[in-house]
Amino acid sequence: MTKQIHSHCIAKLLLALPLLVALLGVQAQAAEEPMHHVSSETCKLCHKEIYKQWKGSMHGNSNALTDPIHGTFYKKVVGDPTQEGVKMKNGKYPVCLNCHAPNAARDGKTKLDAMPAYHEGVNCVACHTLSNFKGVKTADGKLRLGIKAYELKDSIQAPAGAGSALDKMKAASDDLFGGALAGDGDQKPNPHLGEPVELDGKQIPALSMEQNGQQMKTSDACMGCHDQRPNGKGVPLCATGDEYVASGSKVDCLACHMPIANGMADHSMGGGHDPAMLKRSVLMTLDAKAEGDAIKAAVSLQNKLPHNLPTGAPFRNIFLKLTAYDASGEVVWQNAKGHPAKEDPQAYLWNMLQDDEGKFALPPVATKLGPDTRLKPFETRVLNYAIPAQGVALVRAELYYNLLWPGLVKKFTHLPTELTDPVKMAATEVKF
Incomplete structure (x- = not known):
């Protein structure tokens, strides 16, 4: 009888052996998967609200497959983002991927x-595996942008760690990493303690975590991509970091772009695509008084930010529309019929790029900087106007933000209107 039982058990083990080998193979494969291949869908299982914020952010839509503006330039300058081995015209690896698709850049x-972690752009692990900011220049002055500006680790870097021996001892207590509690208050299994876990029927790999406040609670988290970016001619296209340093501000980037709300850092990371951020970025006031046959109007624009306004991509711009209306609401005067670039240059805040002849040039081919009329950090600028007073019942000032220069708006007709239409930043008026 004993022999029969042993034979029966051995037979069952032999039948189960292929399945066991397969499971071990899957586990081994999961264990070998580098951290930067982990999709944000994995993080979503616990951090639902953070995932939702990130998914709608520009970081979550940063690459050439998900950002229509970047995608347009990428396809013109580099090539097809769905093809392997694509190179820039100089034969080098596309440097823009270091910021816009950092997980792909890590693998070259x-x-x-090819995988979710690539087309998710700046996803969870892209930021949370940055361990130390080295700066965007090497000792000999060469640029190292985006992911190249950091030391990297295959462990989650967090403002407050959850992977210490004490955490493991207290694994049944409250989770130190926000968002990992179930809706009913039950503790979820925590992969940040260094072991794989199962949650909602899904296997989550071990995502060991360590505290790194210097990286995750300072501007170090941002500067690798947002410090400076020149084109192939050495012309600075984006220089937000330099502008920030020049401002002398002691408030870091995260204070504005990732404020704490409901106990969590806001991962929407609002910027130029966020109307609410635009509205709080500037203080506009209007002083208008009748003096004889004219109304003397002074529009004050105060930049509330520790960097230029606008900043970032060079084609972002701001313009002022000043309009006088009669008692029936009809226009009797305006500073410009359309965009004020030509009729009222002082009302156009932008950073012009030029070629060797001083003519306007697009970012990839510009050889030098032209006039820069943007507001400097914390600058207050007053624009003065004399408006014919006859029939004027109301003077109204409106400030608008554009993601693209007017010429690009006309050229990039394939883009959705929410990316090409101006967004109102501020409005103020004086009634007579």
Whole structure:
């Protein structure tokens, strides 16, 4: 009888052996998967609200597959983001991927739809595996942008760690990493303690975590991509970091772009695409008084930010529309019939790029900087106007933000209108 039982058990083990080998193979494969291949869908299982914020952010839509503006330039300058081995015209790896698709850049890949962690752009692990900011320049002055500006680790870097021995001892207590509690208050299994876990029927790999406040609670988290970016001619296209340093501000980037709300850092990371951020970025006031046959109007624009306004991509711009209306609401005067770039240059805040002949040039081919009329950090600028007073019942000032220069708006007709239409930043009026 004993022999029969042993034989029966051995037979069952032999039948189960292929399945066991397969499971071990899957586990081994999961264990070997580098941290920067982990999709944000994995993080979503616990951090639902943070995931929702990130998913709608520009970081979550930063690459050439998900950002229509960046995608347009990428396809013109580099090539197809769904092809492997694509190179820039100089034969080098596309440097823009270091910021816009950092997980792909870590692997030297260009096929952005090859895996979720590539086409998710600046996803959870892209930021949370940065361990130390080295600066965007090497000792000999060469640029190292985006992911190249950091030391990296295959462990989650967090403002407050959850992977210490004490955490493991107290694993049944409150989770130190926000968002990991179930809706009913029950504790969820925590992969940040260094072991794989199962949650909602899904296997989560071990995502060991360590505290790194210097990286995660300062502007170090941002500067690798947002410090400065020149084109191939050495012309600075984006220089937000330099502007921030020049401002002398002691408030870091995260204070504005990732404020704490409901106990969590806001991962929407609002910027130029966020109307609410635009509205709080500037203080506009209007002083208008009748003096004889004219109304003397003074529009004051105060930049509330520790960097230029606008900043970032060079094609972002701001313009002022000043309009006088009669008692029936009809226009009797305006500073410009359309965009004020030509009729009222002082009302156009932008950073012009030029070629060797001093003519306007697009970012990839510009050889020098032209006039820069943007507001400097914390600058207050007053624009003065004399408006014919006859029939004027109301003077109204409106400030608008554009993601693209007017010429690009006309050229990039394939883009959705929410990216090309001006967004109102501020409005104020004086009634007579």
